[in-house]
Amino acid sequence: MKTIYLLCGLLCDDVVWEAQARELARDHDVRVISFLQHDSLAAMAAHVLAGAPASFALAGHSMGGRVALEVMRQAPHRVERLALLDTGYEAAVPGxxxxxxxxxxxxxxxxxxxxxxxxxxxxxxxxxxxxxxxxxxxxxxxxxxxxxxxxxxxxALLSRPDATGVLQGVDCPTLVLCGRQDGWSPPERHERMAALLPRPPLLRLLDECGHMAMMEQPAAVLAALREWLALPAGSTTGSDDHARH
Known part of the structure; x- marks a missing residue:
């Protein structure tokens, strides 16, 4: 049984992960975290790490994906595998x-x-x-x-650091997932993220899906998470492996 952290995004609570958490909890220790008392990514990441076991699987959506990257910055040795959903890695932009x-x-x-x-x-x-x-x-x-x-x-989002270097140092099985109609954090950004990773990730771009992938395409996201969880610890996947759902 793995411990899996599912990190919520901006203005989101555990409902956003409800469909996936319910099914994954049949076989794993699933912990959903929303960040209602913190105003920096560093504090959010420290909150995750404070309650986590020595190693765990980590998935983050939107702002939660940025928190996941901050966890990787603070304690990469504790993250067994990483999933980044509808998120980004750059610092804040002008305007x-x-x-x-x-x-x-x-x-x-x-x-x-x-x-x-x-x-x-x-x-x-x-x-x-x-x-x-x-x-x-x-x-x-x-x-x-x-x-x-x-x-x-x-x-927290406006003070986010650039995470390019974090992505370049990730050394665990990684899922990068995005809705093809995500206008907030588009597929092209996720393809850039995938290219920065040192080992080819599991890249999934979902059809008929925007930024709220877990709610818009719950079955497809669950399937991708199960595929990610099944990857052997030392495995790599083809970065051009775009699943269409």
Whole structure:
């Protein structure tokens, strides 16, 4: 039985991983972490490590993927395998502070429910934005957060370090996964991430899927995670192995 950490992204809680966590928990010790009390990636990573066993599997989505890379920066020897889903590795870019501030200020003034649709709908593939089975759980999840949580998580993202060197030093089986319609963190970024890794990762680009891959394509994400968990510790895979689901 492996210990598997599933790290949540910006304005997300354990609902985002619900479908995968439920199934993986049949065979593994699954621990889902959302970051509601920290305002730096370093503190978030330290929180993961403080409660973790000596070695574990680590998967992160969006902001959680950046936390996973920070865990790799702090304690690479403890991570048995790494999965990065709909995420990124670069530092903040010019203008990002101003763009993010608009929604943060609105959430602080009016609550996160006021920004749920503005923030949440662009995260989904276009054809998912009219599907209440996907949209409503996203809106409810955002609504459970507070403006203070959103502001703290945004501070963490804006102060993120470039993780190029971290990726270049990863020495464990790695999954890189992204929705093909992810407009927030597009497939091309994940292909660049895959190219930076010293051993070819399991690269999965999912059709009909945006940024919220685990909720939009739960079965495909679960299949990719199981494939990743089954990789032998010293294995490599073809980086051009793009699965279509």
């Amino acid at each position: 990002e502070v101003e763009r993010r501030a608009v929604l943060v200020e609105q959430a602080l003034a009016q609550g996160t429910a006021a920004i749920a649709r503005t923030w949440g709908l662009p995260m989904l593939a276009p054809h998912r934005r009219d599907d209440p089975a996907v949209v409503q759980p996203v809106l409810d999840m955002v609504g459970r957060m507070t403006g203070a949580i959103y502001a703290a998580q945004t501070r």
